[in-house]
Amino acid sequence: MNVNHFHALLPLLVLATGIVVLMLQIAWKRNIGLSAALAALTLALAALSCRFAVEVAPLQVTPLLQADRFALLFCTLFCLAGAATALLSRDYIVMRGDQPGEFFLLLLLATMGACVLAYAVHLASLLLGLELLSVSLYTLIAYPNKTVLPLEAAAKYLVLSGAASATALFGFALLYAATGTLEFATLGQKLGVTDTPQSMLLPAAAMIFTGLAFKLSLVPFHLWTADVYDGAPAPVTGFLASVAKGAVFVVLLRLFLDADLFRYRILVEVTGLLAILSMLGGNLLALLQTNIKRMLAYSSIAHLGYLMIIFMVCITSADKALAVEAAIYYLIAYTATTVAAFGLLTLISADQAERENIQLQQVSGLFWRQPLPACLMLVALLSLAGIPLTAGFIAKFYLVNAAVSGHNWVLLAALVVGSSIAIYYYLRVIYYMTRRPEEHPVVQETISGWRGRILSGVLIGSILLLGVAPQSLMHYLRAILH
Amino acid sequence: MMETLFYLAAVVALAATGLALTRANAAHALIYLIVSLLAVAVTFFLMGAPFAAALEIVIYAGAIMVLFVFVIMMLNVGEEGITREREWLSGRNWIVPGLLAALLLLELVIALRHAPTTTAGVDVTPKAVGLTLFGPYVLAVEIASMLLLSGLVGAYHLGRRFIVRRERRGGAS
Numbered sequence: 259m260n261v262n263h264f265h266a267l268l269p270l271l272v273l274a275t276g277i278v279v280l281m282l283q284i285a286w287k288r289n290i291g292l293s294a295a296l297a298a299l300t301l302a303l304a305a306l307s308c309r310f311a312v313e314v315a316p317l318q319v320t321p322l323l324q325a326d327r328f329a330l331l332f333c334t335l336f337c338l339a340g341a342a343t344a345l346l347s348r349d350y351i352v353m354r355g356d357q358p359g360e361f362f363l364l365l366l367l368a369t370m371g372a373c374v375l376a377y378a379v380h381l382a383s384l385l386l387g388l389e390l391l392s393v394s395l396y397t398l399i400a401y402p403n404k405t406v407l408p409l410e411a412a413a414k415y416l417v418l419s420g421a422a423s424a425t426a427l428f429g430f431a432l433l434y435a436a437t438g439t440l441e442f443a444t445l446g447q448k449l450g451v452t453d454t455p456q457s458m459l460l461p462a463a464a465m466i467f468t469g470l471a472f473k474l475s476l477v478p479f480h481l482w483t484a485d486v487y488d489g490a491p492a493p494v495t496g497f498l499a500s501v502a503k504g505a506v507f508v509v510l511l512r513l514f515l516d517a518d519l520f521r522y523r524i525l526v527e528v529t530g531l532l533a534i535l536s537m538l539g540g541n542l543l544a545l546l547q548t549n550i551k552r553m554l555a556y557s558s559i560a561h562l563g564y565l566m567i568i569f570m571v572c573i574t575s576a577d578k579a580l581a582v583e584a585a586i587y588y589l590i591a592y593t594a595t596t597v598a599a600f601g602l603l604t605l606i607s608a609d610q611a612e613r614e615n616i617q618l619q620q621v622s623g624l625f626w627r628q629p630l631p632a633c634l635m636l637v638a639l640l641s642l643a644g645i646p647l648t649a650g651f652i653a654k655f656y657l658v659n660a661a662v663s664g665h666n667w668v669l670l671a672a673l674v675v676g677s678s679i680a681i682y683y684y685l686r687v688i689y690y691m692t693r694r695p696e697e698h699p700v701v702q703e704t705i706s707g708w709r710g711r712i713l714s715g716v717l718i719g720s721i722l723l724l725g726v727a728p729q730s731l732m733h734y735l736r737a738i739l740h
Numbered sequence: 741m742m743e744t745l746f747y748l749a750a751v752v753a754l755a756a757t758g759l760a761l762t763r764a765n766a767a768h769a770l771i772y773l774i775v776s777l778l779a780v781a782v783t784f785f786l787m788g789a790p791f792a793a794a795l796e797i798v799i800y801a802g803a804i805m806v807l808f809v810f811v812i813m814m815l816n817v818g819e820e821g822i823t824r825e826r827e828w829l830s831g832r833n834w835i836v837p838g839l840l841a842a843l844l845l846l847e848l849v850i851a852l853r854h855a856p857t858t859t860a861g862v863d864v865t866p867k868a869v870g871l872t873l874f875g876p877y878v879l880a881v882e883i884a885s886m887l888l889l890s891g892l893v894g895a896y897h898l899g900r901r902f903i904v905r906r907e908r909r910g911g912a913s
Binding site: 259267274277320356367368393397 | 889
C-alpha cells in the first residue's frame with residue numbers, strides 16, 4: 259500500500275482514528291457532552307474527507323476495497339446520517355442508560371461498518387462490513403438499560419440477523435467452491451465460463467439472497483422488523499432504517515453490477531417478485547398500526563420494495579445507468595427523510611426516562627404545541643408519501659421514469675397502488691398532529707435545547723432542497739455513472 | 741481413501757450437532773458441541789488446511805467451549821450440585837461422545853500415516869496463511885479488529901446491566 263491508497267481510504271482512517279480517540283476519552287474521563295461532540299466531529303470530518311479522497315478515485319485498494327465516487331458518495335451519506343443520529347441521541351440517551359459514552363463509540367463503529375460496505379468489492383469485506391454493522395447495532399438497540407423492551411428487541415435481532423449472516427456466509431462458501439474466487443469482478447468472469455459447476459450456483463444464490471433480503475427486511479423476510487423497530491431506541495431505529503438498510507442495498511447493487519448477475523434472469527425476477535410483495539405487504543400492514551414507530555417500520559419495508567424494482571428495470575431498460583441513478587437518488591432521499599421522521603420521535607421522547615411518545619394519540623395537536631418539530635414530521639411524512647416539493651417526490655418520479663423506460667408495467671402498478679395506500683396512513687399522522695387543543699388529551703413534552711432545533715432546520719432544509727433543486731445532484735450522479 | 745475419511749468426519753460433525761441441539765441438558769449439549777467442533781477440525785485437516793484445524797481446536801473447542809463448561813459447572817455448587825454432576829457422568833452420557841471422539845482420533849491417525857495426501861491436493865501451511873492475511877487481506881484484519889472491539893464494548897455494556905441491577909437492589913434493602 260502506498261500513499262495514494264491511504265488517501266483513498268481517508269474516510270475509513272478518520273473514522274478509525276475517531277474510534278480510538280473516543281475510546282481513550284471514555285477510559286480517561288467520562289463526559290457525555292465531550293463524547294457526543296467527538297463522535298459528531300469525527301463523523302463530520304469523515305464526511306468531509308470523502309471530498310479529498312475523490313481526488314485519487316477510482317482506485318482499488320487491495321482486493322477488498324474499491325474507492326470510487328460511488329463508494330465515496332455513500333460514505334458521505336452514511337457519515338452525515340450518523341452525525342445526525344449522534345446529535346439526536348445526545349439528550350435522549352442520557353435519560354435512558356447509565357454510562358452513555360459507549361453509545362457513541364458503537365455508533366461510530368456501526369457507521370464504519372456501513373462505509374466498509376460502501377467500499378466493498380469482495381465477499382470477505384462484504385461479510386466483515388455487514389458484521390461490524392450488525393454487531394454494533396445489537397448493542398445499540400439494547401443500550402437503554404432501564405427498560406426491558408430494547409433488550410427484547412435486541413435479542414430478536416441478534417438471533418435472526420445472526421442466522422441470516424450465517425446463511426449468506428454458507429452461500430459465499432458455495433460460490434467460492436464453484437468459482438474459486440471471492441472478488442465481485444472476477445466472479446463475473448468466472449460465472450461466464452462454461453465449465454463452472456452450475457449445480458452449486460442455485461443454492462449459493464438462494465442462500466446469499468435470503469441473507470441479504472433479511473437484512474433489507476423484504477417480504478417474506480420481514481417478520482422481525484416491526485418488533486425490533488418498536489423496541490429499539492428511536493435514534494437507533496432511524497439509523498437502522500436508513501444507514502443499515504442503505505449500506506446493504508448499496509453492496510447488493512454493486513454485487514449485481516460488478517459480477518453482472520443481471521444475466522441470470524430468474525434471479526432478477528425473484529428480486530422483482532420480492533419488490534411487489536414488499537410494496538403491497540408493507541403498505542397494507544402499515545395501515546393497521548396505531549404506533550408510529552411500527553407504522554414507519556412497515557413503511558420502510560415498502561420503500562425498500564420500491565427500490566428493489568430497479569434490478570428488474572436494469573434488464574428490461576436500454577438505459578441501465580438511468581435505473582442505477584434512480585436507485586441512488588431514491589436512497590439519498592429516503593435516508594434524509596427517515597432520519598428526519600425518527601428524529602421527531604426522538605425529540606418528543608427525549609425527556610421521558612422509560613417510555614417513548616410514539617402512539618398516534620401522543621402526537622395529537624403537536625402543531626399547536628411544538629411547531630418546529632411538527633414541521634419536521636410534516637415534511638418527512640410528505641416526502642415519504644412522495645408529495646411534490648419534497649425529496650420523496652423527485653425520487654419516486656425518478657423510479658417511475660426508470661420503470662416506464664423499461665416497460666415494467668406490473669412493477670409500476672404495484673408501486674402506484676402501494677403509494678396510494680401509503681398516502682392514507684401518512685396523512686393520518688398529519689391529521690392527528692393538526693387537531694385542536696380541545697380535541698385531545700393534554701400531553702406535555704419538552705423539547706430541549708438548540709441541538710434539536712438546528713438539526714430539525716437542517717433536515718427540513720435538505721429534504722426541501724433535494725425536492726426543489728435536484729439538478730446539481732442529478733448531474734453529479736450522471737457524471738459518476740457515465 | 742481421504743474422501744471416505746472426509747465424509748465420515750462430516751457425518752460425525754452433523755450427528756454431533758444434531759445431538760447437541762436435541763439435548764435438554766446444557767452440559768450434555770456442550771459435550772456434543774465440542775465433539776462437533778473437533779469433527780469440523782478433522783474435516784479441515786483432511787481438506788489440507790492443518791492451520792485452520794489447529795485454530796479450530798485451540799480457540800473453539802479449547803478456549804471458548806471449555807469456558808462454557810466451566811461456567812455451567814460453577815453454577816452447580818453445594819451438596820445438590822454434587823449429586824447432579826454425578827448423575828451427568830453416569831453411563832451413556834459420556835459413552836456416545838467418547839466413541840465419536842475416538843472415531844475422530846482414529847481418522848486423524850490414519851490420515852497422518854497417509855500424509856501428505858489431502859482431498860484438495862495442496863497443503864495450506866501456516867506461512868501461507870500469514871502471508872495472505874498480512875498481504876492482500878491486511879485490511880480485513882484491521883476491520884476484524886474493529887469488529888472485535890465492537891463485540892467487546894457491547895459485551896461490557898450489556899453485562900453491566902445485571903451488575904447495576906444487583907447494586908440497585910442491594911442499595912434499596
